[in-house]
Amino acid sequence: MSEHNKNSLVADIFxxxxxxxxxxxxxxxxxxxxxxxxxxxxxxxxxCVADGKVTVREGLVDPHVTTTCTDEDWVAITLxxxxxMTAFSSGKLKVEGDMGLLIAAARFFKxxxxxxxxxxxxxxxxxxxxxxxxLDQTFSTGPVMGRFLNALKEKKILAxxxxxxxxxxxxxxxxxxxxxxxxxxxxxxxxxxxISTPDVVYYxxxxxxxxxxxxxxxxxxxxxxxxxxxxxxxxHELKASDIPRAKxxxxxxxxxxxxxxxxxxxxxxxxxxxx
Amino acid sequence: xxxxxxxxxxxxxxxxxxxxxxxxEEVNQPEMIHEAxxxxxxxxxxxxxxxxxxxxxxxELFEMVHQPDLWHTIGTGAFGRESLRITTGGxxxxxxxxxxxALVASxxxxxxxxxxxxxLQEGHTTGGITNxxxxxxxxxxxxxxxxxxxxxxxxxxxxxxxxxxxxxLYRIFxxxxxxxxxKAHRRxxxxxxxxxxxxxxxxxxxxxxxxxxxxxxxxxxxxxIFASEEKARLHCKQxxxxxxxxxxxxxxxxxxxxxxxxxSTHRYAxxxxxxxxxxxxxxxxxxxxxxxxxxxxxxxxxxxxFLMLEGDxxxxxxxxxxxxxxxxxxxxxxxxxxxxxxxxxxxxxxVAEAAMQIMGTAGxxxxxxxxxxxxxxxxxxxxWTVLTLLTREAPEL
Numbered sequence: 188m189s190e191h192n193k194n195s196l197v198a199d200i201f202x203x204x205x206x207x208x209x210x211x212x213x214x215x216x217x218x219x220x221x222x223x224x225x226x227x228x229x230x231x232x233x234x235c236v237a238d239g240k241v242t243v244r245e246g247l248v249d250p251h252v253t254t255t256c257t258d259e260d261w262v263a264i265t266l267x268x269x270x271x272m273t274a275f276s277s278g279k280l281k282v283e284g285d286m287g288l289l290i291a292a293a294r295f296f297k298x299x300x301x302x303x304x305x306x307x308x309x310x311x312x313x314x315x316x317x318x319x320x321x322l323d324q325t326f327s328t329g330p331v332m333g334r335f336l337n338a339l340k341e342k343k344i345l346a347x348x349x350x351x352x353x354x355x356x357x358x359x360x361x362x363x364x365x366x367x368x369x370x371x372x373x374x375x376x377x378x379x380x381x382i383s384t385p386d387v388v389y390y391x392x393x394x395x396x397x398x399x400x401x402x403x404x405x406x407x408x409x410x411x412x413x414x415x416x417x418x419x420x421x422x423h424e425l426k427a428s429d430i431p432r433a434k435x436x437x438x439x440x441x442x443x444x445x446x447x448x449x450x451x452x453x454x455x456x457x458x459x460x461x462x
Numbered sequence: 463x464x465x466x467x468x469x470x471x472x473x474x475x476x477x478x479x480x481x482x483x484x485x486x487e488e489v490n491q492p493e494m495i496h497e498a499x500x501x502x503x504x505x506x507x508x509x510x511x512x513x514x515x516x517x518x519x520x521x522e523l524f525e526m527v528h529q530p531d532l533w534h535t536i537g538t539g540a541f542g543r544e545s546l547r548i549t550t551g552g553x554x555x556x557x558x559x560x561x562x563x564a565l566v567a568s569x570x571x572x573x574x575x576x577x578x579x580x581x582l583q584e585g586h587t588t589g590g591i592t593n594x595x596x597x598x599x600x601x602x603x604x605x606x607x608x609x610x611x612x613x614x615x616x617x618x619x620x621x622x623x624x625x626x627x628x629x630x631l632y633r634i635f636x637x638x639x640x641x642x643x644x645k646a647h648r649r650x651x652x653x654x655x656x657x658x659x660x661x662x663x664x665x666x667x668x669x670x671x672x673x674x675x676x677x678x679x680x681x682x683x684x685x686x687i688f689a690s691e692e693k694a695r696l697h698c699k700q701x702x703x704x705x706x707x708x709x710x711x712x713x714x715x716x717x718x719x720x721x722x723x724x725x726s727t728h729r730y731a732x733x734x735x736x737x738x739x740x741x742x743x744x745x746x747x748x749x750x751x752x753x754x755x756x757x758x759x760x761x762x763x764x765x766x767x768f769l770m771l772e773g774d775x776x777x778x779x780x781x782x783x784x785x786x787x788x789x790x791x792x793x794x795x796x797x798x799x800x801x802x803x804x805x806x807x808x809x810x811x812x813v814a815e816a817a818m819q820i821m822g823t824a825g826x827x828x829x830x831x832x833x834x835x836x837x838x839x840x841x842x843x844x845x846w847t848v849l850t851l852l853t854r855e856a857p858e859l
Contacts, residue, residue: 272484277652324597326597385669386609388608388667390668418720418722451598
C-alpha cells in the first residue's frame with residue numbers, strides 16, 4: 188500500500204465518497220472499483236459497492252475494474268473540468284477489467300466540492316428532465332413477408348427469386364428493387380449453410396423496445412445458406428459459445444425455439460456443426 | 463443518370479456552426495439552432511428578412527420528438543416563411559443541401575436557409591437507429607450503428623498489421639485536423655507514437671472496430687445560406703458554387719455481404735458524377751474532400767471508393783500523408799466525423815466545410831493551397847451516398 192498525502196485533494200475525493208453516495212445510482216450493483224492514481228498526490232484506493240452501501244478502502248482489494256490516471260487528471264475529472272470519456276479516448280485514463288461497470292459508476296456519487304470552494308447547498312438549476320418511453324406496436328407483414336414468417340413455424344426458411352436477375356431475396360420482398368419486377372417464385376433454402384460475415388459485438392447497446400441490455404459478446408452474422416450464393420445472405424445471430432470458432436466458411440445449422448410463433452426469433456440462433 | 467438541368471447558378475454565401483459537444487445541456491434545441499442561424503446570417507450579411515424559405519432536417523426519432531421544425535420555429539426564425547422538413551437518415555444534411563439547391567436553382571426562391579441539427583444527448587441513438595430497421599426482421603438483429611465488418615474486410619485484404627496501422631494513422635490525422643478546428647467535439651491531442659498502444663488498449667466495440675476508431679455522438683447545428691447567382695455576387699466576395707450533386711440509395715435490406723464483389727454506392731455515385739463533369743483524374747482535378755467517415759476503418763476504405771482507386775492506392779495515400787491538411791489531397795481538414803458527429807447536421811457539415819475551403823473562411827484549418835474544386839460526401843442507411851461537387855468559379859449553365 189502506498190503512502191498517501193492525507194491532505195491532498197485526491198485523498199479528500201476518496202475520503203468524502205461514502206458521504207456523497209447517491210442511493211439510486213448504486214442500486215443493484217455489487218463490484219469493487221480499483222483506482223491507481225499516479226503523481227505526488229496519488230495512491231491506490233478501492234471503492235467497494237455492495238448491498239446499497241459504499242466502502243472506500245486504501246490499496247487495491249480484488250478490483251473488478253481498475254482505473255489508472257494522474258492525480259491532476261483525476262481531480263479534473265471529479266470536478267467536471269475534464270470529460271472522463273475524452274480522458275479515456277486520448278489515453279490519459281486507462282481501464283482494465285469490466286468497462287461496463289465503470290459506465291454505471293458515473294451515477295454513484297453526488298457532486299464533489301473541494302474544501303473551501305464555498306457553499307454548495309444551493310439546489311442545482313433544473314436544466315434536464317428524464318423521460319422514459321414505452322409503447323406497444325403492431326406491424327402488418329403483407330402476404331410475402333407473411334408467407335416467409337409462417338414457414339418459420341414449420342422450420343422452413345423461404346427465399347423468393349427475381350425472374351430477371353435470378354437473385355434470391357432473404358427475407359423475401361414483393362419486388363426486386365434493382366430490376367423493379369414482382370418476385371413470385373418461392374424457394375426453400377438451407378436450413379444449413381456457412382458463415383459469411385461474422386460481427387462480434389462487445390459493446391452492450393440496450394434494446395430500445397425493452398430497455399434491456401443484451402449480454403455481450405454476441406455475434407451478429409451473415410450466413411450463406413445452402414442453395415444461396417454471392418450476396419444472398421441471411422442475417423441472424425451465431426450462438427455465443429461458438430464465437431471463438433466464428434470464421435468464414437464454417438458450417439452452421441439453425442437452432443429452433445420450442446414454441447414457434449412465426450417471427451424472426453423462432454430461430455434462436457445458428458450454431459456451428461461439429462465435424 | 464443525366465446531369466440535372468439548372469435554371470440558374472446557386473452559391474453558398476454563409477455558413478454557421480454551433481460548437482459541437484456531448485454536453486450542450488445549457489441550451490435547448492431551438493437555442494442551440496439559433497447560435498448557428500445567427501452566425502450564418504452574419505456571414506452572409508443578411509437578416510431573416512432576406513430569407514425566403516427555411517429547410518430543416520435531422521434524423522427522425524433520434525430525439526424521440528416529432529415535427530421538430532415546428533417546435534424550433536422560435537430558434538430558426540421560420541415563422542411566416544416557406545418551410546420544408548427533410549429527413550433522409552444519415553444523409554439528411556446532404557439532402558438538405560440538394561433541396562436548397564433545387565429551390566434556388568429552379569427560381570422558386572432567391573435565398574434559402576438550410577438547417578441540420580442533432581442533440582443526441584436528449585434521445586437515444588441506438589433506439590432511433592434500431593427503430594429504423596425492418597420491425598419484422600432486422601430490428602432484433604441490429605447492432606445499432608456499429609459494425610466491424612469493414613475492419614474485417616480490410617484486414618482480410620491487406621493483412622492485420624498494415625490494415626490496423628493504416629486505420630490508426632488515419633484516425634490520428636483526423637485528430638490532428640480537429641485540433642485546428644475549435645468547433646470540433648473531440649480534440650484529443652493524439653500523437654503518432656500513440657497509435658500502437660491505442661490500437662491495442664482501446665476497448666473493442668464490434669470485431670476490430672474499437673472505441674478510438676469510432677465517431678462521436680455530438681450535439682450541434684449547422685446552418686447554410688444559399689442564394690441565386692445575382693444575390694450571391696451581391697452579398698459575398700467568394701461564394702462556393704454548387705456544380706453538381708448526386709444521390710444513390712440502395713434498397714433497405716443489406717445485400718452487400720457474401721462471397722461476391724460489390725459495387726459500392728460510393729463508387730457508383732463517384733463514377734456517374736465524375737463522368738458528367740469531365741473528371742477523369744479525381745486526385746488531380748479535385749483539390750480536397752470532406753468525407754462522412756463514421757469510423758477510421760470506413761474512412762480508410764472509402765477513400766478508394768470515392769476517388770475510384772484500385773489496389774492499395776488508398777492505403778498509400780494515408781501512409782504517405784497525402785490526406786493531411788498540407789498533403790497532396792487533404793481529407794477532412796475539419797477533423798471529420800470521428801471528431802464531430804451531430805448526425806442530422808453531419809452530412810451538411812461536410813458540404814459546409816468544403817464550401818469554407820473555397821470561400822477561404824476555414825481559419826486555422828484552411829488548406830494551405832487554393833481550393834478550386836471540392837468534393838463532399840454524405841452517408842446513411844444501408845449504404846446511401848450523396849456526393850456534392852463545389853467550385854470556386856461559377857459553373858457554366
